Amino acid sequence: MKIIADENMPNAEALFSHLGTVELVNGRALTHDQIKNADVLLVRSVTKVTRDLLEGSSVRFVGSATIGVDHIDLKYLAEANVAFSSAPGCNAEAVADYVFSGLSYLYLTKGLHWLSKKIGVIGYGNVGKSVYERFARMGCQVCVYDPLKMDSGGSVNFVSLTDVLACDVISLHAPLTHSGSYPTKGMLGAEALSQLSAGAAIISAGRGGVIDEQALIERHAQLNGDLHLVLDVWDDEPNINQALVSIVDIATPHIAGYSKQGREKGTWMVYQALCQYLKLNTPGISSKDAMSDGWLSAIRVRAGGSQEEMLARSIHAIYDVARDDARLRFKYRENKENNVFDWLRKHYIERDELNTCFMGADISIAHNFLGAAGFSVNNK
Ligand SMILES: NC(=O)c1ccc[n+]([C@@H]2O[C@H](COP(=O)([O-])OP(=O)(O)OC[C@H]3O[C@@H](n4cnc5c(N)ncnc54)[C@H](O)[C@@H]3O)[C@@H](O)[C@H]2O)c1
Numbered sequence: 001m002k003i004i005a006d007e008n009m010p011n012a013e014a015l016f017s018h019l020g021t022v023e024l025v026n027g028r029a030l031t032h033d034q035i036k037n038a039d040v041l042l043v044r045s046v047t048k049v050t051r052d053l054l055e056g057s058s059v060r061f062v063g064s065a066t067i068g069v070d071h072i073d074l075k076y077l078a079e080a081n082v083a084f085s086s087a088p089g090c091n092a093e094a095v096a097d098y099v100f101s102g103l104s105y106l107y108l109t110k111g112l113h114w115l116s117k118k119i120g121v122i123g124y125g126n127v128g129k130s131v132y133e134r135f136a137r138m139g140c141q142v143c144v145y146d147p148l149k150m151d152s153g154g155s156v157n158f159v160s161l162t163d164v165l166a167c168d169v170i171s172l173h174a175p176l177t178h179s180g181s182y183p184t185k186g187m188l189g190a191e192a193l194s195q196l197s198a199g200a201a202i203i204s205a206g207r208g209g210v211i212d213e214q215a216l217i218e219r220h221a222q223l224n225g226d227l228h229l230v231l232d233v234w235d236d237e238p239n240i241n242q243a244l245v246s247i248v249d250i251a252t253p254h255i256a257g258y259s260k261q262g263r264e265k266g267t268w269m270v271y272q273a274l275c276q277y278l279k280l281n282t283p284g285i286s287s288k289d290a291m292s293d294g295w296l297s298a299i300r301v302r303a304g305g306s307q308e309e310m311l312a313r314s315i316h317a318i319y320d321v322a323r324d325d326a327r328l329r330f331k332y333r334e335n336k337e338n339n340v341f342d343w344l345r346k347h348y349i350e351r352d353e354l355n356t357c358f359m360g361a362d363i364s365i366a367h368n369f370l371g372a373a374g375f376s377v378n379n380k
């Protein structure tokens, strides 16, 4: 069996090579010729899996080690009877970590007291739910807009789009969709952005294209720059809008989900799906076996100061989003790479999830708070 896999899929050779020959390729530049004799195609979000790529090939199974599936022509795959599996939720915790690292950055650099603000989450899927629940557990006033889940009931505070846009902090986790009852392409356009108040913060870690970038630049100017922006995803990646980069607080190259563990889990989930498709007993590699431990296994916090400060210092000990922003700005200025955006993603500096680190604290209130924010906590 011939398996073509994106070179940015960690552990691909280790996991898949007992099933066949694994060839690693640059996913962004993949051509029909490269895959025509393959049986299995394993991709990440940079490969457009379309009729043009697949038709006439021997590929029978496509796996995407990602949450988002907007790069896959699912309709064509179904028509052509090609099996498909993605990795729902694989990096949801990594994205939630990114959100809190971004907020911590805004607190430390601009004094944004986000804990006492009104928080709105857009999209209540694997990522949005994790983000929402962390805010809720921390005692924040949080609501969520997800028109497709509004009726699911429970204690979740679902609100309208207008209400979510009235919040002080908006965390965006909707997929990119072009059709259906609630398409998200351009959802945050001029009209929606006009509803943002001065001093609001937007964190965008879903997909580029959900925000109209020109409208965002104009709204930022109208508010005299009084809009905090943390952007991980962009329209037209990898050719990102440098005018927008120049006005945002944090600009990162679509790496919100790039924790070591999240990426490993993505490969592992696709591996499980392929074994199932092939009707093989999955060898005893549990998700735990397939995922690395973190560098810092435990930290003890001396409680004191504000909760925002304690959290910011703790989160940034594991992952400080500013390092990715600094690297992006430096590499674009230096401009030595052919494709800076993809280079940054390929050479991403390893980062762990907050949940890989056990947090201890002198007082239980601090301990519980750190647990609510996503750290592992023991009962001591
Ligand atoms: N930046 C990154 O590295 C990164 C990492 C992981 C996922 N993502 C993106 O984040 C998106 C969300 O991830 P997820 O795991 O929560 O996906 P998911 O499929 O579990 O959930 C998506 C949610 O969005 C909701 N939704 C759909 N249309 C909406 C609309 N018009 N308004 C509000 N909500 C809407 C859906 O009902 C669903 O609940 C993915 O589609 C992916 O594109 C980005």
Ligand SMILES: O=C(O)[C@H](O)[C@H](O)COP(=O)(O)O
Binding pocket: 008, 043, 044, 045, 046, 065, 066, 067, 068, 069, 091, 254, 257, 258
């Ligand atoms: O949808 C996802 O899971 C993420 O956007 C994914 O982590 C992006 O990384 P890529 O697949 O482009 O390497």
